[in-house]
Amino acid sequence: MTKALQPALDRAYIMRILEALLATPSPSGFCMEVMKLVRAETEKLGFALEMTPKGNAVITLPGADDEAGGTLALTAHVDTLGAMVRSIKPNGMLRFTPVGGYAMQTVEGEYCLVHTRDGRTYEGTVLSTQPSVHVYADVRDQKREEANMEIRLDELVRTKEETERLGIAPGDYVSWDPRTRILPNGWIKSRHLDDKASVAALFGVMEWLKREGVRPAGTVKIILSTYEEVGHGSSYVPPDITELIAVDMGAIGDDLSTTERDVSICAKDSSGPYDYGMTSRLIGLARREGLPHAVDIYPYYGSDASAALRGGGNIRAALIGPGVHASHGMERTHADAVMNTAALLIAYMMDKGEDD
Template sequence: MFKKDETVSFLKDLLLINSPSGYTKQAVQFLRETIEGFGYDTITTPKGNLIVHVDGKDQSQTRALSGHVDTLGLMVRSINSDGTLMLTKLGGPITQTLDGEYCDIITRDDKVYTGTILSKSPSNHVFKDAAKKDREIDNLIVKIDECVKSKEDVQKLGIQNGDFVAYDPKVVITDSGFVKSRFLDDKASVAILVSVLKALKEEGIVPATNLKFIFTTYEEVGHGASWIPEDITEMLAVDMGCIGLDLDCTEFDVSICAKDSSGPYDRDLTTTLINHAKDQKLNYAVDIYPMYASDATAALRGGANIKAALIGPGVANSHGMERTHMDALENTFKLITAYIQN
């Protein structure tokens, strides 16, 4: 049974933990403590991915379900002479949406300073091009909330090139059931997978095969699940469903991806998922994502000999200010539970 309040409460807590690609230890620790609290054992790979094994009825087969806890983010590229910071991207954020966002600058000794991401022309009263200036990454800076006037002042704080910069997710849950936040890609799917793990324990459900839940930490930069355990022969990546252009998916649906930029997903497995969605009378859509790759993509490119498929809750405005609805979370949960029991 899907528990909306518990799922959304966990999702909100996870969204508020900074976890740009490469800085995910706190989020993984939160996941580990939550999942072990349900009674599962976990392992953490050298790379930082968290894996949970669940015994199934058929011990000869192992299927994987993946979701990624890492998010888009930024890094300090350099420090300007006036004490502002230049930036480089982690993953592919839409940088035009970052102008004016609050952020945390995380030093190598884990001190955290706050700041604001701004255009280099941030004021209409001063700069003629304030409204028209391009908001690409090289035209954005961070102003630190400290009394700094020079590069040396910033360095004395312990801030240096290569420090992580995490921007505010701005989480809002509306009474009408919408979840608005950055990083629903892919923390919404992680929350669903955690809810599935909890339901298996609470309801005494034994899946049809062995399962490995894999929570990855470098998906946004392309190699999250490039290694997976060798006993896995089938993998279901759970990641955000795309919305827009000629796509059928909405914020209320579970999306089933037939093909993304890496090519088609396994036809038989994708068909099975479509049939489960029909049988469960779910709101679902089958779509093609032309500018997308997943943890299953990384596994296949890493040489995994697996069948692979991709599903996820419909999420609007990806890599910007994202939004989904609780209905999409529930439809995705129900499709996963149908899949693992058959």
């Protein structure tokens, strides 16, 4: 094993990319605009990008020794939680259906955008069907479930027909206001840190490779997926890949030890254990580099690595990512966790294939 790398990652660059990603709506399957951002930034860095038929991006980072063996893939997802218009109610309100798995109470009171298929957007607010304590006696006890939730549009509409005249229809996407705050002390609070914090970390890795003029030990492919939140983001991976690291948020809470400043290393989630050798190597590299980290088990979690394995990928797989509190709600992490994640990925890429 070589000595610690201590890469000089550009924190300001990573935070700028993160802020731009968070500001771009991208619920699962509605990632066209965020992929334009991804393509433009990748081209600035001088790396090749290809799009798969279902909309994933594959970015190739040439290795110093392209004959060294199989290809390493790093995958993160640009898609987020969101919703879709299910129907227009007689009073002009919208009933919606979730895109991704979240508890309804986490979006109650949230501002949102409705995206019509002809390119228009309308603002709205998610409310329960009994939103006022001054009007409804059982407002506090009403169950927060799909049938009891609706979107109030910020338009002069009181009937289904008036809403339809706006061009809104069932099947239109709904995105949540991320409410992003990147604070001077390093705290980052926003929706969709799952998984845009990891995507920003990957761009930090690419920017470091470009600026330093170095190559990873072997070829690396970065896969940015667009359907992870609904379970099949990286279900297909290119056939030359032998190792895959899913870069996704680290869960926090209960008996888990990850914090919002750590890079989290997941040994097992709901899909089963991750590759023993890769996970052990990641733990060893985190120790060698002096990176704050934790190893945890996620009982209610699946990743793009899970999807790749279930999709038939003949690969070894591991999972790491920045610790994120209150996942699928109002999430929070720290810039240190994003930086630590990027640093661990660089350590793995640069030392790939060496003996521990």
